[in-house]
Amino acid sequence: MTDVDATILESLRSNFLVVPEVFLHQELSMAQQETVEIDVEISALEAQMWALQEMRELSQSRCANIESLFAPIRRLPHEVLSGIFEHLVTTDAGDSDEFHFMIPLRLTHVCAYWRSLANSTPSLWSSISLRPTNQLQLRQYVPILDHFLSHSAALPLSASISLYCVSQGGYL
Template structure:
């Protein structure tokens, strides 16, 4: 049609011709193609779901074959000890050994919790009053896990403006008494 891609306005007769003759088959073809695309999309989504399930199953089985699963406990203990920070005492943080090792799997957690050398160094940051009880509890657990090994301790006490200095000193002393 000569008016395509122009700003021309079709007459009422031309509009009727376009609607009744020119667009009828292309609209049907477009609907068929849209249906085909939707069918392919559903098929694709289903294939992706099946692939993800299969890949997950394969990964789980490959994990069973991992060489680290065959390492004896004493070798894992040495590797764990080697993973401790070398530039500072261990901190109470999930992102760093030894706590990080406890989050890998139940087997590693068991080995880590029964390896006193992992717990024989500790850097304690004396927190504000609201977090002190949690820190005291974690430090107690840490010290129990270290067994009878000599400890390497470092302590950071932040100097902060407090409303009641006597309460703050008493709270800090609970932690310091535990460490002493």
């Protein structure tokens, strides 16, 4: 604590001004200026911290990308991976999974390599079973049917569409 601070504290405790008012105005002005300078320094440090956090996130992302290059699945030949995809699609989901037709579509959303491989494997797209519950949903399935038709290539497309019948309370 400086002598000036001690004098100010003494004035606060005694309720009497121990120093002239002009001196206190100068001290107040200097303390306010110091506060402004500290605020500027804090802002600069916060900006620097934000920039460092951005750099850290980029570095972490780069690490994750590099680590993913070591994933065992990347060493599988495309024929094996394509066979795994085909097994996923041909596995009977039964009546429990009405969205089984989405499996090939989901495979195309993993990465560019899987998208390319899935889209170039016609057997993934050669069979589809849809169960729309209303006319709107049936219309929404048209682009999906087009996608399956175009990617099944030379293979015939087997399409099953079960329509929901309200009066019978089930699918036809």
